Amino acid sequence: MAHNTxxxxxxxxxxxxxxxxxxxxLHGHFLETNTSxxxxxxxxxxxxxxxxxxxxWMDTAAQQSFLKQVKEQGVVHHYKAELKHQxxxxxxxxxxxxxxxxxxMFMLCVYPNVLADTNQYEILKTNPKNKxxxxxxxxxxxxxxxxxxxxxxxxxLALSVMQQYERMFVDKPRVFTYDxxxxxxxxxxxKQQVLKLLSCMMDNAIEATKEGxxxxxxxxxxxxxxxxxxxxxxxxxxxxQDNGVGMDAETQKHIFEPNFSTxxxxxxxxxxxxxxxxxxHDGRIHxxxxxxxxxxxxxxxxxxxxx
Numbered sequence: 001m002a003h004n005t006x007x008x009x010x011x012x013x014x015x016x017x018x019x020x021x022x023x024x025x026l027h028g029h030f031l032e033t034n035t036s037x038x039x040x041x042x043x044x045x046x047x048x049x050x051x052x053x054x055x056x057w058m059d060t061a062a063q064q065s066f067l068k069q070v071k072e073q074g075v076v077h078h079y080k081a082e083l084k085h086q087x088x089x090x091x092x093x094x095x096x097x098x099x100x101x102x103x104x105m106f107m108l109c110v111y112p113n114v115l116a117d118t119n120q121y122e123i124l125k126t127n128p129k130n131k132x133x134x135x136x137x138x139x140x141x142x143x144x145x146x147x148x149x150x151x152x153x154x155x156x157l158a159l160s161v162m163q164q165y166e167r168m169f170v171d172k173p174r175v176f177t178y179d180x181x182x183x184x185x186x187x188x189x190x191k192q193q194v195l196k197l198l199s200c201m202m203d204n205a206i207e208a209t210k211e212g213x214x215x216x217x218x219x220x221x222x223x224x225x226x227x228x229x230x231x232x233x234x235x236x237x238x239x240x241q242d243n244g245v246g247m248d249a250e251t252q253k254h255i256f257e258p259n260f261s262t263x264x265x266x267x268x269x270x271x272x273x274x275x276x277x278x279x280x281h282d283g284r285i286h287x288x289x290x291x292x293x294x295x296x297x298x299x300x301x302x303x304x305x306x307x
Contacts (some may be wrong), residue, residue, distance in 0.1 A: 018112035019164070019195060028053040028067060031105060040110065042086030053108075058082040058090065070097045070106055075168065077203050083110075096199065098168040109164055111196055138280040151186040152194065152305055154236045155219045161198040162217055163204070172211045181220040187236055187301040189281045194301075200274040200299050201240045208244030208295060216241045224284070224300060235284075235300040252289065274299075 014244030024032060029052045040044045041056055057063040059082065070076045079095040096109045127159050161181060166176050203213045218239045221234045247255065253262040258272045281301055289295035 019160075020108075020112070021164075022048075022108045024053055024054070024067075024108065026071075026104055026106075028063065034200070037110060040112070041083070041091070057081045058084050064290045066095070066097075067106065070195045071099045074099055076172075096168065100171065102171075109168075111199070112192060125137040141173075149188050149190060152189060152191045153184065154187055154194070154238055154301060155180045155184045157191065157195055157215055158196060158238055160217050161195065161202060165202050169206065169254070174206070174209055175212065175214040176217075177214065178217040178219075180218075184219065184221060184236055185234070185303045187281075189301065190277075193277045193280065196233070197274045197277040197299065198238070200271060201299070203269045204271065204297070205240050205242040205244070208246070209242050210244075215244050221303070222300070234303040235255060236300055236303060237300050239296060239298040240295045241294065246291050246295055248291050255287070 012098065020040045021032075021034045022037050023032040025031055030048045033045055035045060038048055041048075043051075053067075054060050054063050056134060062081070066076075066079060066081065069079075075096075075098045077096050081093050081095055083091045083093050085091050091112065094111045096111075099105075100107060100109045102269050159178065162176060162178050166173075209215060216239075218237075218241075220237055222235055222237045223306070224235050225231070226233050251262060253272050256275050260272075275285065283302065284300040286298040286300075288297070
């Protein structure tokens, strides 16, 4: 049974979630949204409650197909959708959705699809022995869209994503635990991309576990050597650890490659995209896994320079 879960959506909590959240009835009519969702499409919340989701799709048939898929599968991740703003402009989006049969409703979390595919990374250290580990470090600061960078709290983003997944998997719960250090320093970056990264990490933990398994998230500061100067620098580290099936050595060789997946129905792009986000933020990622030993993913973001 999950800890710190909520049986029904809380309106105050929904406003803390940085994704666009919406609840729909079986016909696609809006039951509830947060401000982020309404703003994404140029509406206010009260206006949306008089509408249905079909009005936001470029192709109404695609919306019907989407809801049918969610109802049949229970949960759908990273569904690529062509939605539209109030003014009619195209909004490419990714949707995580769940069907809650007892409540007879759909829950949606919508993110702008701002991430491009990646096909390159640099492996700095590997240890293929009893405790396989891989560390990836980025080396392309100039690729970041600096104009989109703003101060953000990795702790707040992690908490909102955790609570979102607790609600989405209330019918097939994992034991979610989080330990977030207080008064953490801010980082600089594109908050929507970081949210997508955290979602990717949680998706992989969910896929590797079954009902009753545990997923633990830690957020804290740490010091790492700068890759060029060798001087200590402060980072905020977020880790996601599960006690699922883990990955063998052959799988580890390919996990950051585009289109690779161990799931026949998956697109295999989530970790490649996660690496792209880390690269844009001059961050690092460390993976420790092995067969039947679960997986531990750690990501590091540089602390915002204090003025």
